[in-house]
Amino acid sequence: MQRHSPARTLARLGATVSSLAITLFGLVLVTFFIGRVIPIDPVLTILGDHARPELVERMRIELGLDKPLPVQFWIYLTHLFRGDLGRSVMTSNLxxxxxxxxxxxxxxxxxxxxxxxxxxxxxxxxxxxxxxxxxxxxxxxxxxxxxxxxxxxxxxxxxxxxxxxxxxxxxxxxxxxxxxxxxxxxxxxxxxxxxxxxxxxxxxxxxxxxxxxxxxxxxxxxxxxxxxxxxxxxxxxxxxxxxxxxxxxxxxxxxxxxxxxxxxxxxxxxxxxxxxxxxxxxxxxxxxxxxxxxxxxxxxxxxxxxxxxxxxxxxxxxxxxxxxxxxxxxxxxxxxxxxxx
Amino acid sequence: MLVEISGLNISFPTPHGMHAAVRDVSMTLGTEKLGIVGESGSGKSLTARALLRLLPPAAVTRADTLRFDGIDVLSASEKQMGMIRGRRAGLILQDPKYSLNPIMTAGDQIAEAWRNRRKGSRRQAKEAAIDLLAQVQIRDPRRVADSYPHELSGGMGQRVMIAMMLAPDPELLIADEPTSALDASVQAEILKLMEDLVSRRNMGLMLISHDLPLVGHFCDRVAVMYAGRVVEELAAGELGQARHPYTRALLDCMPSLTHPRPRLPVMARDPAWLT
The missing domain is CATH 1.10.3720.10 (MetI-like)
Incomplete structure (x- = not known):
């Protein structure tokens, strides 16, 4: 008895993959924004509390933190698609x-x-x-x-x-x-x-x-x-x-x-x-x-x-x-x- | 004698002590059709299952005699029981929706029963299964063999069940309410089919039912059970002359086409029946 036609299997696979993609996107979105709204300044974590203001400003631009949040998110997404998750501050590795x-x-x-x-x-x-x-x-x-x-x-x-x-x-x-x-x-x-x-x-x-x-x-x-x-x-x-x-x-x-x-x-x-x-x-x-x-x-x-x-x-x-x-x-x-x- | 039962008692432990579900039941069965009727909880299914030693583990069984073709079921080894179950005696349960394994195809389940008795290749077993499906009058046996139980109707499922139990050519078939879950028109077909197969193969049949007229039509003898006892045993043709008040009351509750009554009586139970 034919239980699964190829078309149905394909449709099911498509639905699964797209739901996977949507969930993953949601995960990126939530994690990204939580990461940006926490009251910790990533620049200060790198440079320390007593860094000179112009240095802080330069670092901020270098990390892309001066741009609006949606733009930052977009940049993160495009990098993600290339398999680039950014650099870890702590280990200074990718x-x-x-x-x-x-x-x-x-x-x-x-x-x-x-x-x-x-x-x-x-x-x-x-x-x-x-x-x-x-x-x-x-x-x-x-x-x-x-x-x-x-x-x-x-x-x-x-x-x-x-x-x-x-x-x-x-x-x-x-x-x-x-x-x-x-x-x-x-x-x-x-x-x-x-x-x-x-x-x-x-x-x-x-x-x-x-x-x-x-x-x-x-x-x-x-x-x-x-x-x-x-x-x-x-x-x-x-x-x-x-x-x-x-x-x-x-x-x-x-x-x-x-x-x-x-x-x-x-x-x-x-x-x-x-x-x-x-x-x-x-x-x-x-x-x-x-x-x-x-x-x-x-x-x-x-x-x-x-x-x-x-x-x-x-x-x-x-x-x-x-x-x-x-x-x-x-x-x-x-x-x-x-x-x- | 194929089946000899005397003084059979089955009881279950409850918080208030042992509850006797079957009390002092005796019956015999040869190559004939014996009907056991009774209401739910009267002990008819337990009696039949005790014969195959398929009772729940908690059940305590005692009997003066409980023999299948001379083999003492109570003292038989598990190996001996394996020779009886599925080889010399088959059991058909009420609803194929639950009694067939949902994740195996009908053909595989029949082939499994066949291979258990006869040695043969997978392919031979499959062919035997298809042949058995044809014997239970399934029109498209190859398709049904590859179907899973949920893809079959109740009547088809019960035919698969019958085919599976007939696979090893048993001498006794126990059918526990085999048609209760089916539509009335399908019921008749299934009973007819069982009747044909049983008489053609010269088997014994134990038909358990709560349907008195059905059993009366179909069987040679009828045992009426009430509250764990056989209250009356008589030839099917003599149901009209039943003497026990319970049997009489049951017959009296049936609607009749020829003598319609404005109101059917409700059975008045006499506590004396229990003793």
Missing amino acids: VVDDIKLYFPATVELGTTAMIFATLIGIPLGVLSAVRRNSRLDQFVRVFSIVGHSIPIPVLGLISLLVFYAWLGWAPGTGRVGVAYVGMTPTVTGFLTVDALIAGDADVFWDALSHLMLPAAVLAYFSMAYISRMTRAFMIDALAGEYVITARAKGLSPARVIWRHAFGNIAVRLATVLALTYAGLLEGAVVTEMIFSWPGIGQYLTVSLLNADMNAVIGATLLVGFVYMVLNLLADVAYRVLDPRV
């Missing part, structure tokens, strides 16, 4: 280059955390739902409530205390030991991957061991959420009549659970996973701070505290863009997995 430096660190951390969270969270949630009210279920529920209730700073600091200070199993903070900094050429920006490409086992193991603790902290938090949602969805699905049908057909329990019940929740779960992953890629600010992880969350926070508006707007746009793309992917997954849509 914001684009900064992002290329910081964002891969966040992606590396977030993706590792997400893989752990998914691989542990989903089976735990399914098992918990299948053996509802069993001891295992009670344990999983408590385990995930704890994971979702402990504030990340507490969890992060405790984990550092236990695994770094007491047990000495984990290395300290940062992405890699001081001795290995800058040892491998940057290809992907993911230190573990770059080390593998360079064939440098020492750097790889060191980077991996630095990655594990912050990833575990983030994974615990996300896993708690994923397993709770999986459990709730599965309990709902297992009560479905089609599950009785599947059992009456004489299918094995594994097939009933995974093919029939889980197959029906996969759609909803995809949305949960996409949003969780988006949350991780926004830059887990607190985790990055605690573990001195040079990611986008840390970059954004430090820029914000220094009123480095080009950096703030650039990083915000990136985060917003990532969020939208993941939402879009969840939407696509919905269409692929659910024949009713």
Whole structure:
């Protein structure tokens, strides 16, 4: 049965892309104007409070701040289209280059955390739902409530205390030991991957061991959420009549659970996973701070505290863009997995 | 005997102690059509599901005898149950909108049932599914096989359900209100279809319904259930001579074309029926 004609698919794609563009434009607009109306003078942040007036005036013209706001916005937009997000005052690099430096660190951390969270969270949630009210279920529920209730700073600091200070199993903070900094050429920006490409086992193991603790902290938090949602969805699905049908057909329990019940929740779960992953890629600010992880969350926070508006707007746009793309992917997954849509 | 049930009790824990939903039910079924009638909550569905051990986990089942073709269902291993369910006994539920898996095509669901019993390639299973769809008198079986349940009407969905349960050539078909969710005209077609298939394949049929005249027409024997008990069991042709006051009251509540009455009576329930 023909469910999607090519014309309809194309129209849908067009609608999605244009809504994406409009949202992104709104994001630029809001961030830009908030950046301009805050009572911090970017010129004075650069030059200091006691700069000479003519110097201040020259800087103001150089930064384009003498022009009316709409004109400034237009200039910003045209630059944006060329892929130019301006220069960061704080790092004096192009914001684009900064992002290329910081964002891969966040992606590396977030993706590792997400893989752990998914691989542990989903089976735990399914098992918990299948053996509802069993001891295992009670344990999983408590385990995930704890994971979702402990504030990340507490969890992060405790984990550092236990695994770094007491047990000495984990290395300290940062992405890699001081001795290995800058040892491998940057290809992907993911230190573990770059080390593998360079064939440098020492750097790889060191980077991996630095990655594990912050990833575990983030994974615990996300896993708690994923397993709770999986459990709730599965309990709902297992009560479905089609599950009785599947059992009456004489299918094995594994097939009933995974093919029939889980197959029906996969759609909803995809949305949960996409949003969780988006949350991780926004830059887990607190985790990055605690573990001195040079990611986008840390970059954004430090820029914000220094009123480095080009950096703030650039990083915000990136985060917003990532969020939208993941939402879009969840939407696509919905269409692929659910024949009713 | 295909089915032997005696002294079947099913109860559920509630905050006020155990609630007995099925009490001391006994019945037998061979290669015949047995109708079970009763109102909602009378225990007819539970009785049928207990036979396939498909009750909710909270249910507590006790029975003197609960056998399918000599196999003790209560003590059977999960593996033995797997040999009964879907191979020797099929179950058709009320509303295909809910009882078919919404994310699998009709053909895949039938093929899955077929492959569970017979070993064969994916393609063979698909062809078998299309063949089964033709057997339940679907005019365009190839198109229906590729359709998802939401693309099918209720009558079509129920035909798919029947095809799926007939795929492994079972000896017993349990149909739990198979036509209650369908239009009256489609109901007749589906019943006719089930009747044909059951008699041609020489199967036993357990038809659960709340529709007394329908069951009377369609079945060989009728068991009337009320509040978890079988209150009366009789040959379908003898429904007119039913003795239990509940059955009599049910029959009395039916409107008649030949002897219309200005007002239908409302059943007066006697608490004595409960004991």
